[in-house]
Amino acid sequence: MIVTRALTKRFGRVTAVDGVDLDVGEGDRYGLLGPNGSGKTTLVRMLLGLVYATSGEIEVLGEPVPRRLGRVLPRVGALVEGPGAYRHLSGRANLRLLDAAGPGGARRDRRHRIEEALERVGLSGVDERPVRAYSLGMRQRLGLAAALLRRPRLLVLDEPTNGLDPQGIREIRDLLADLNADGTTILLCSHLLAEVEELCTRVGVMDRGRLVLQSDLAEIRSPTGRVAVRSPDADKAADLLDGRVEHRDGDRLLVRAADAAELNTLLVTEGLRVTEIGAQRRSLEEVVLNLTGTGSDRLDREPQR
Amino acid sequence: MITTELVKLVRRPRTWVSLLLLCGLPAIVAVFLGVTEIAPRPGEGPAFLSAVLSSGQLYPAAALAMVLPLFLPVSVAVVGGDSVAGEAGAGMLRYLLVRPVGRTRLLVAKLVALVAYVLLAVVLIVVTSYAMGVTMLGDAPAEALAGQDLLSSVSGTSLTRTELLLRVAATMLYVGVCMLGVGAIALFLSTLTDSALGAALGALAALITSQVLVTLDAAASVRPYLLTRYWLAWVDFFRDPILWRDIERGLALQAVYVLVFLAAAWANFATRDVTS
Numbered sequence: 001m002i003v004t005r006a007l008t009k010r011f012g013r014v015t016a017v018d019g020v021d022l023d024v025g026e027g028d029r030y031g032l033l034g035p036n037g038s039g040k041t042t043l044v045r046m047l048l049g050l051v052y053a054t055s056g057e058i059e060v061l062g063e064p065v066p067r068r069l070g071r072v073l074p075r076v077g078a079l080v081e082g083p084g085a086y087r088h089l090s091g092r093a094n095l096r097l098l099d100a101a102g103p104g105g106a107r108r109d110r111r112h113r114i115e116e117a118l119e120r121v122g123l124s125g126v127d128e129r130p131v132r133a134y135s136l137g138m139r140q141r142l143g144l145a146a147a148l149l150r151r152p153r154l155l156v157l158d159e160p161t162n163g164l165d166p167q168g169i170r171e172i173r174d175l176l177a178d179l180n181a182d183g184t185t186i187l188l189c190s191h192l193l194a195e196v197e198e199l200c201t202r203v204g205v206m207d208r209g210r211l212v213l214q215s216d217l218a219e220i221r222s223p224t225g226r227v228a229v230r231s232p233d234a235d236k237a238a239d240l241l242d243g244r245v246e247h248r249d250g251d252r253l254l255v256r257a258a259d260a261a262e263l264n265t266l267l268v269t270e271g272l273r274v275t276e277i278g279a280q281r282r283s284l285e286e287v288v289l290n291l292t293g294t295g296s297d298r299l300d301r302e303p304q305r
Numbered sequence: 306m307i308t309t310e311l312v313k314l315v316r317r318p319r320t321w322v323s324l325l326l327l328c329g330l331p332a333i334v335a336v337f338l339g340v341t342e343i344a345p346r347p348g349e350g351p352a353f354l355s356a357v358l359s360s361g362q363l364y365p366a367a368a369l370a371m372v373l374p375l376f377l378p379v380s381v382a383v384v385g386g387d388s389v390a391g392e393a394g395a396g397m398l399r400y401l402l403v404r405p406v407g408r409t410r411l412l413v414a415k416l417v418a419l420v421a422y423v424l425l426a427v428v429l430i431v432v433t434s435y436a437m438g439v440t441m442l443g444d445a446p447a448e449a450l451a452g453q454d455l456l457s458s459v460s461g462t463s464l465t466r467t468e469l470l471l472r473v474a475a476t477m478l479y480v481g482v483c484m485l486g487v488g489a490i491a492l493f494l495s496t497l498t499d500s501a502l503g504a505a506l507g508a509l510a511a512l513i514t515s516q517v518l519v520t521l522d523a524a525a526s527v528r529p530y531l532l533t534r535y536w537l538a539w540v541d542f543f544r545d546p547i548l549w550r551d552i553e554r555g556l557a558l559q560a561v562y563v564l565v566f567l568a569a570a571w572a573n574f575a576t577r578d579v580t581s
Contacts, residue, residue, distance in 0.1 A: 048399075080400075098400060100308065102405055
């Protein structure tokens with residue numbers, strides 16, 4: 001669906017994107033993570049032909065970008081860095097203008113397309129108020145409607161749930177899952193780990209312009225080969241499992257063991273009480289925080305020498 | 306895309322407010338002239354104004370002379386400066402390009418909308434000022450201004466209504482072409498920045514620089530190439546016979562300005578990173 005090879009973008013002396021090999025497969029729900037300023041947005045803008053790469057290749061929907069943009073973009077829906085709208089016009093008028101501006105789709109179906117897109121994002125009842133009177137969440141939904149207007153095969157969404165309340169976030173997540181089930185590939189950029197963890201099947205992590213990790217979410221979250229045990233008899237358990245305990249914190253033990261059930265049987269047959277037991281899994285947060293530095297919006301003083 | 310640009314232009318309240326102001330100034334002047342019947346002395350005030358008391362039919366020409374030096378180019382600079390930078394400011398530029406609208410296509414659509422605005426402005430000014438002129442100042446047959454001695458003479462051969470209409474139409478076209486020079490500069494600056502205000506101010510700076518230099522004898526060496534040098538040449542349409550020399554030069558000069566700045570706008574916009 002999307003393939004980039006050694007994609008690099010420099011703005012003057014700043015390297016915003018540095019040798020990225022992105023690989024998004026057909027039907028993926030791909031989550032692109034990374035701190036602010038790590039190059040996510042620049043990468044997305046290059047995929048959409050808004051920013052031209054310094055070097056490297058991009059292929060979207062099997063066509064080279066930006067050379068064949070005219071054939072790629074009609075099949076792509078995008079929300080880049082917040083929704084845009086003409087503030088003095090209503091949401092419907094905005095969608096009408098956007099629909100009329102580009103190619104494809106008959107004029108007589110326009111009304112139908114717009115109502116369908118509004119319905120999908122939960123704005124079907126919106127009146128003729130101008131967009132300037134919309135709340136942040138409504139604008140976000142309108143931006144999503146604009147992205148969905150052409151029933152795209154690929155959705156590129158940058159922070160789609162910005163400004164939405166928890167119910168709204170849930171709705172959008174369900175909507176994206178539905179669209180994905182119908183065959184739409186989704187590339188979701190976010191710095192909200194929970195959002196990506198809930199929705200995505202595959203993640204890429206960016207840090208300072210580089211793609212430092214690209215993997216299936218299931219693989220990242222596979223068991224680590226350790227079992228976390230909580231027991232009031234932690235002392236005795238630690239004696240029993242001597243050598244296999246990697247870490248102890250009060251009544252919590254981290255034990256090297258392949259199978260939690262087996263370990264449980266062992267402890268219980270020795271007459272030890274077990275409150276909680278389970279295989280240790282890395283959370284996405286741990287993985288990402290391990291891989292990335294602070295975002296570029298944090299500027300500490302250089303250490304004094 | 307061209308249709309949607311025109312729709313945007315028409316649905317924008319600012320368009321109508323600026324047109325109202327443009328038509329309002331000549332209307333106010335016509336009321337004062339009609340009520341007091343005190344014309345500026347020949348040679349003072351805007352061209353033609355001293356002549357219109359005898360005939361309201363010439364008033365459209367006087368109205369164009371009033372708005373041409375500043376009012377009209379300012380509104381053209383604002384509309385032109387807003388064209389691309391305004392889209393960037395509203396956050397819509399990226400969505401239009403992703404829609405997709407080709408960059409060249411977008412620029413052409415913006416240019417067409419700008420031309421439409423200029424023509425609409427000129428036509429409205431002429432129509433409203435003709436109505437005001439005839440009601441406030443009467444419609445005695447207009448007279449062409451004799452020879453070179455334009456501002457001090459109101460005598461000359463009489464113009465038939467058809468002749469007058471033709472000459473006013475030619476003036477409208479000429480003024481329209483002159484405005485495109487400013488418009489092209491504003492459009493170019495609009496592709497350079499994401500600030501619509503900045504682009505409009507830049508175009509105004511070019512306009513004012515040119516107008517100051519035109520009057521400066523020390524700058525005589527560059528005068529023939531200045532943007533506003535031949536703007537007032539449309540007055541020659543009302544001479545008998547019509548003096549074509551300055552009009553032709555004016556058209557050629559504006560064509561050069563328009564071509565150069567449109568080419569620059571296209572070259573810049575087609576290759577630039579859109580980060581707004």
